[in-house]
Amino acid sequence: MRSPADPARPGAPSGPVRPAGRTGSAGPAGPAGTDARLIVPAALAWATAWWLTGAPAFAGPAAALLWAVVMVVALAVAAFAASAARRKHSRPAFRSPSHRSPFRGSDLPAWQRGPWQRAPWWRVTRATLAGTVLVCVTAAALLASLVAVAAAARLPAEIAAVAATHSSVTARIVVRSVPVGAPALSGFGGTGADTGAGADTGSGRIRFSGTLVAVDAVTGRTAAAAAAATGAAREGRSVPVLVFASGSPGDSLRIGATVRVDATLVATEPGDAAALLVFALGRPVPVSEAPWWLDWADALRSRFAAAAATLPGDGGALLPGLAIGDTSAVGDDLDAAMKSSALSHLTAVSGANCAVLIAIIMLLGGRFRLGRLRLGRGARITLSLAVLLGFVVLVTPEPSVLRAAVMAAVLLIGVGVGRPGRGVPLLALSVIVLLATDPWLSRSYGFALSVLATGGLLVLAGPLTRSLARWLPTGLAALIAIPLAAQLACQPVLVLLSPTFPLYGVPANLLAEPAAPLGTVLGLAACLLLGWLPGLASVVLWTAWVPSAWIAAVARTTAGLPGSSLPWPGGPFGVAVTAVLTAAVLVLFLRHGTGTRKRSGPGEQGPGPGPGRGRDGTSRSRRGDGSGLRRGPQRMLRRILWLRRRPRARGRGRTRSTLDGWSAVALVVLVLFVGGYAGTLIGQAVGRALTFPADWQIAACDIGQGDAVVVRDHGADRDRFALVDVGPDPKPLQRCLRSLGIDRIDLLVLTHYDMDHIGGIAAVIGRVGTALVGIPENAQDERLHARLAEGGAEVRQAAKGDAGTLGGLRWDVLWPVRGGSEMQTGNPGSVTIEFDGRGIRSVFLGDLGEDAQDALDRVSAPGRVDVVKVAHHGSRDQSPPFYAELHATVGLISVGAGNRYGHPTASLLDLLRSVGTLAVRTDRQGLSVVAPASTGGGALAVWTEKGG
Numbered sequence: 001m002r003s004p005a006d007p008a009r010p011g012a013p014s015g016p017v018r019p020a021g022r023t024g025s026a027g028p029a030g031p032a033g034t035d036a037r038l039i040v041p042a043a044l045a046w047a048t049a050w051w052l053t054g055a056p057a058f059a060g061p062a063a064a065l066l067w068a069v070v071m072v073v074a075l076a077v078a079a080f081a082a083s084a085a086r087r088k089h090s091r092p093a094f095r096s097p098s099h100r101s102p103f104r105g106s107d108l109p110a111w112q113r114g115p116w117q118r119a120p121w122w123r124v125t126r127a128t129l130a131g132t133v134l135v136c137v138t139a140a141a142l143l144a145s146l147v148a149v150a151a152a153a154r155l156p157a158e159i160a161a162v163a164a165t166h167s168s169v170t171a172r173i174v175v176r177s178v179p180v181g182a183p184a185l186s187g188f189g190g191t192g193a194d195t196g197a198g199a200d201t202g203s204g205r206i207r208f209s210g211t212l213v214a215v216d217a218v219t220g221r222t223a224a225a226a227a228a229a230t231g232a233a234r235e236g237r238s239v240p241v242l243v244f245a246s247g248s249p250g251d252s253l254r255i256g257a258t259v260r261v262d263a264t265l266v267a268t269e270p271g272d273a274a275a276l277l278v279f280a281l282g283r284p285v286p287v288s289e290a291p292w293w294l295d296w297a298d299a300l301r302s303r304f305a306a307a308a309a310t311l312p313g314d315g316g317a318l319l320p321g322l323a324i325g326d327t328s329a330v331g332d333d334l335d336a337a338m339k340s341s342a343l344s345h346l347t348a349v350s351g352a353n354c355a356v357l358i359a360i361i362m363l364l365g366g367r368f369r370l371g372r373l374r375l376g377r378g379a380r381i382t383l384s385l386a387v388l389l390g391f392v393v394l395v396t397p398e399p400s401v402l403r404a405a406v407m408a409a410v411l412l413i414g415v416g417v418g419r420p421g422r423g424v425p426l427l428a429l430s431v432i433v434l435l436a437t438d439p440w441l442s443r444s445y446g447f448a449l450s451v452l453a454t455g456g457l458l459v460l461a462g463p464l465t466r467s468l469a470r471w472l473p474t475g476l477a478a479l480i481a482i483p484l485a486a487q488l489a490c491q492p493v494l495v496l497l498s499p500t501f502p503l504y505g506v507p508a509n510l511l512a513e514p515a516a517p518l519g520t521v522l523g524l525a526a527c528l529l530l531g532w533l534p535g536l537a538s539v540v541l542w543t544a545w546v547p548s549a550w551i552a553a554v555a556r557t558t559a560g561l562p563g564s565s566l567p568w569p570g571g572p573f574g575v576a577v578t579a580v581l582t583a584a585v586l587v588l589f590l591r592h593g594t595g596t597r598k599r600s601g602p603g604e605q606g607p608g609p610g611p612g613r614g615r616d617g618t619s620r621s622r623r624g625d626g627s628g629l630r631r632g633p634q635r636m637l638r639r640i641l642w643l644r645r646r647p648r649a650r651g652r653g654r655t656r657s658t659l660d661g662w663s664a665v666a667l668v669v670l671v672l673f674v675g676g677y678a679g680t681l682i683g684q685a686v687g688r689a690l691t692f693p694a695d696w697q698i699a700a701c702d703i704g705q706g707d708a709v710v711v712r713d714h715g716a717d718r719d720r721f722a723l724v725d726v727g728p729d730p731k732p733l734q735r736c737l738r739s740l741g742i743d744r745i746d747l748l749v750l751t752h753y754d755m756d757h758i759g760g761i762a763a764v765i766g767r768v769g770t771a772l773v774g775i776p777e778n779a780q781d782e783r784l785h786a787r788l789a790e791g792g793a794e795v796r797q798a799a800k801g802d803a804g805t806l807g808g809l810r811w812d813v814l815w816p817v818r819g820g821s822e823m824q825t826g827n828p829g830s831v832t833i834e835f836d837g838r839g840i841r842s843v844f845l846g847d848l849g850e851d852a853q854d855a856l857d858r859v860s861a862p863g864r865v866d867v868v869k870v871a872h873h874g875s876r877d878q879s880p881p882f883y884a885e886l887h888a889t890v891g892l893i894s895v896g897a898g899n900r901y902g903h904p905t906a907s908l909l910d911l912l913r914s915v916g917t918l919a920v921r922t923d924r925q926g927l928s929v930v931a932p933a934s935t936g937g938g939a940l941a942v943w944t945e946k947g948g
Contacts, residue, residue, distance in 0.1 A: 720746045827846070
C-alpha cells in the first residue's frame with residue numbers, strides 16, 4: 001500500500017507534502033505564524049532597566065553578576081554545540097530499516113513522525129533553551145552596564161552637590177520641548193503634574209524640558225557649594241532637566257535653542273526622566289539660536305496654530321492637536337471630555353498619526369506612474385521614511401514623538417518586506433535599542449503605550465480586519481480594526497494611568513475614529529500650504545475643521561451621558577483583570593470554531609498524516625493513543641452551555657462547533673465578570689444609599705496626595721458648603737463634588753499655595769461665593785486671586801481673628817497672626833480654620849509643622865476638638881503636646897496611595913493612637929465622611945467609601 005506522498009500515485013504532488021496551516025509555513029494567505037523569539041529578551045531587558053534606573057546603586061554589581069552568568073551560559077552553549085557535532089559525525093551514514101526504532105526517531109520529517117517517534121523534549125530543546133537564555137542574559141547585562149555608566153553621567157557629583165545646597169545658579173540649558181503653560185506654584189512639591197492640555201496658561205509660568213549643558217556661576221551658601229561650582233562650570237554636560245520659568249507659551253523659545261536662566265536646582269527621584277527640576281527666578285534669556293534643521297518648523301507650527309485659532313468652537317481648538325499634536329488651545333473641559341470618552345489618544349502624536357501618513361504615501365506611490373514606470377516597494381519605503389523624518393521635525397522631536405516614529409518605522413519595515421509577522425522581532429529589537437539609548441524610557445508610560453500600540457497593530461490588526469470583514473466592507477473593517485487593535489493592546493497600561501472604565505469608549509471610538517485620519521491629513525496639508533498657497537490652505541483648513549468639530553462633539557456628547565466613567569480596580573490587580581478580559585474578548589472575536597477541512601484533491605493534503613490524524617490517516621480521536629482525551633473538557637463545556645454541532649455538510653470531512661472550547665471558556669469568563677461587576681456596582685450603589693449618613697458634616701475627598709475637605713451645614717432652607725483646599729488636580733475634585741451633590745461653594749479656604757492644595761482650582765472657578773486666602777508670595781499668587789474674583793468670588797486675605805458663619809456653623813481663623821514677623825507664608829503660614837456647630841467641632845491644620853503648631857497653640861489654643869484634619873498629610877513633623885491637647889475623636893489624613901514621601905508616617909500614626917484619635921486615611925479608605933451619631937452625646941459616625 002502506497003503512502004499518500006508516493007510520487008507514483010496519480011495526482012499526488014511531486015515533492016514532500018506538508019500539512020497546510022502549520023505555524024511558520026507560508027501559504028497563499030501569507031505567514032501563519034509570528035516569530036516571538038526576541039520578545040522574552042526584550043521583556044527581560046525592559047525589566048532590568050526599570051529596576052536599576054530606580055536603584056542605580058545596584059547597577060554596577062548587577063552588571064558584573066549578569067556578565068558572569070553570560071560567560072557560564074556561553075560555555076554551556078558551546079558544550080552543547082560540540083556534543084551535537086560529535087553525535088552527528090559518529091552517526092552511521094546508512095542504517096537499514098530494521099535498525100530504526102520507533103522510539104528513537106526515524107528519517108521521516110519531524111512533522112510526519114508519530115508521538116512515539118519524536119525525541120524527548122529535553123534532548124530537542126536544551127541547546128535552543130541555552131541559546132535563548134544566553135540572549136536574554138546578554139540583553140539584561142547590556143542594560144545593567146548602560147545604567148551603571150549613564151547614572152553617573154546624567155547627574156554629575158558636583159552638580160548634585162550644588163542642588164543639595166539649594167544654591168542659586170546661572171545655568172545654560174538647551175530647549176528640548178515646546179514651552180507650555182504651568183501652574184503658578186510656591187514650593188516644589190508635586191511640580192509638573194499638571195502637564196499638557198489644560199495647564200494653567202494664564203498663570204504667567206511655563207514648563208519645558210531641556211538639557212543642562214553648563215553652570216556658569218553659583219551663589220553658594222557654603223564654601224562647599226563654591227568649590228563644587230568650579231567643577232560644575234565645565235562645558236560638555238548633558239543633564240536632562242525640567243524647567244519652570246516665568247513667561248507665556250507664546251514666547252519665542254524654540255526647540256534646539258540655548259537659554260540662560262538664574263535658578264535653583266532640585267534633584268528628582270532616581271527613576272524620573274529628568275535628573276533635575278530647574279526653578280527659574282525670571283524669564284529665560286536666549287543665548288544662541290536653534291539649528292536650521294529644527295528652526296524651519298517653528299514658523300509652520302506658529303502659523304498653523306494662529307490660523308486654527310480663527311476657526312469657531314471646539315473644532316478649531318482641537319484641530320492642531322489632531323494634525324501636529326499641539327494641544328495648547330484645548331481647554332480643561334474639552335480635555336476632560338476627551339479623556340472620559342477614551343478619545344484623548346487622537347490629540348497626541350503617536351504611531352497612529354505616523355501610520356496614517358505612511359499609508360497615504362505607500363498607496364499614492366503604488367498608483368503613481370512616471371510614464372510606464374511605477375514606484376517600487378523599495379522606493380516607496382524610502383520616500384515614506386523621508387516623509388516620516390520631516391513629520392517628526394515638524395511636530396517637534398520630543399522623546400514621545402521619536403518613540404512613535406521609531407515604532408512606525410518598524411511597522412513600515414515589517415510590512416514593506418512582505419512579512420508583517422517579522423515586525424514583531426523588529427519591534428522587540430527596537431525596544432532593546434531604544435532602552436540602550438536611554439534606559440530611563442523603561443519607566444515612561446508613553447514608551448510603554450507606544451510599544452504596546454505597535455505590537456497590537458502587528459499582531460491583532462490583520463486578524464481583527466478579517467473578522468470584521470465578515471460583516472463590513474474590507475476598507476471600513478480595516479479602519480476600525482487598526483485603532484481597536486491598538487486600544488486593546490494598551491488598555492492594561494491605561495488602567496494604571498486612570499483606574500476607570502470608559503463605558504462608552506468603544507462606541508465613541510467607532511464614531512470618531514473614521515474622522516481622525518481626515519482631520520490629521522487635511523490639517524497637516526493646511527499647515528504645509530499656509531506659507532505657499534494661503535487661499536487654498538484656508539479652504540483645506542475649513543474642510544479639516546469639519547472632522548475636528550465632529551470628534552469634539554462626539555467627546556462632549558459621550559462624556560455627558562450617565563455613567564460615562566465607571567470605577568475600575570487600579571494597580572497590579574486592575575492590570576491583571578484587564579489583561580484577562582482583553583484576552584477573552586480576543587478569543588471570542590478571532591476564533592472561528594475548530595475549523596473545517598475540505599476533501600483532498602490534486603495537489604492538496606490527502607487523508608495522510610496531518611493535524612488531528614495519525615500516520616495511517618485515521619483520526620486520533622478514534623485511536624487508542626489517548627489523544628482524544630484532549631477533547632474531553634471541550635465536550636463537557638459544550639454540554640454545559642448547550643452548544644450544538646453544525647450538521648455535517650457535503651464535501652466536508654469534519655464538523656465544526658458553533659463555539660469551540662476556548663471560545664466557550666472566554667464566554668464564561670466574560671459572562672461571569674460582567675455579572676459580577678454589574679452586581680458589585682449595584683450593590684455599592686444600594687449600600688451607599690442605605691448607609692451613607694444623610695446628616696454628614698465633614699467629607700475628606702479622595703483626590704490623591706493633597707487636601708480637599710468639605711464642611712457642610714445641613715440647614716432647613718438649603719445646604720451650605722465650605723471647601724478647605726482644592727487638591728492637586730481638578731478632575732478628582734470634580735468627581736468628589738459631583739458624588740456629594742455639590743454645585744456651589746459658599747466658602748473656599750486656600751491654606752497656602754503649594755500645588756497639592758491649589759492645583760485643582762479650575763474645578764471651582766465661577767462657583768465660589770467667598771474665598772479666604774493666605775498671604776500671596778508673588779505675582780502668580782495674586783493672579784490666582786484675580787481668577788477667583790473674575791469668577792465672581794469675594795477674595796479676602798485671612799488671618800487670626802477673622803470669623804463668620806456658614807449657615808448654622810461658626811468659623812474662626814486661628815492662624816497666621818496678621819502683621820507677624822515670621823511664619824506668614826508657605827507651610828508654616830497655612831491658614832488654619834476652625835468650625836463649630838451642629839454637634840461637631842473641627843480644626844483644619846493645612847501643612848503646619850511642629851514649630852508652627854506650637855506657635856499656634858501659644859497664641860490661640862483651639863482646645864479640645866472632635867475632628868482634626870491632620871497636618872501635612874501625616875508627615876513626621878508634628879507636635880505631640882499639641883495633638884494631646886486637641887484630643888480629637890477622629891483624625892482625617894488626606895493622603896495619596898503609594899506616595900513617595902511615606903505619608904502617613906508610623907510616628908504620626910503612633911502619636912494619634914497614643915492620644916486616642918482614630919486615624920481615617922483617604923489612601924486606604926477613600927472618601928471619608930463624618931456625621932453626628934444618632935445616639936447623640938457628642939458621639940460621631942464615620943462612613944468610608946472602601947470600608948476598613
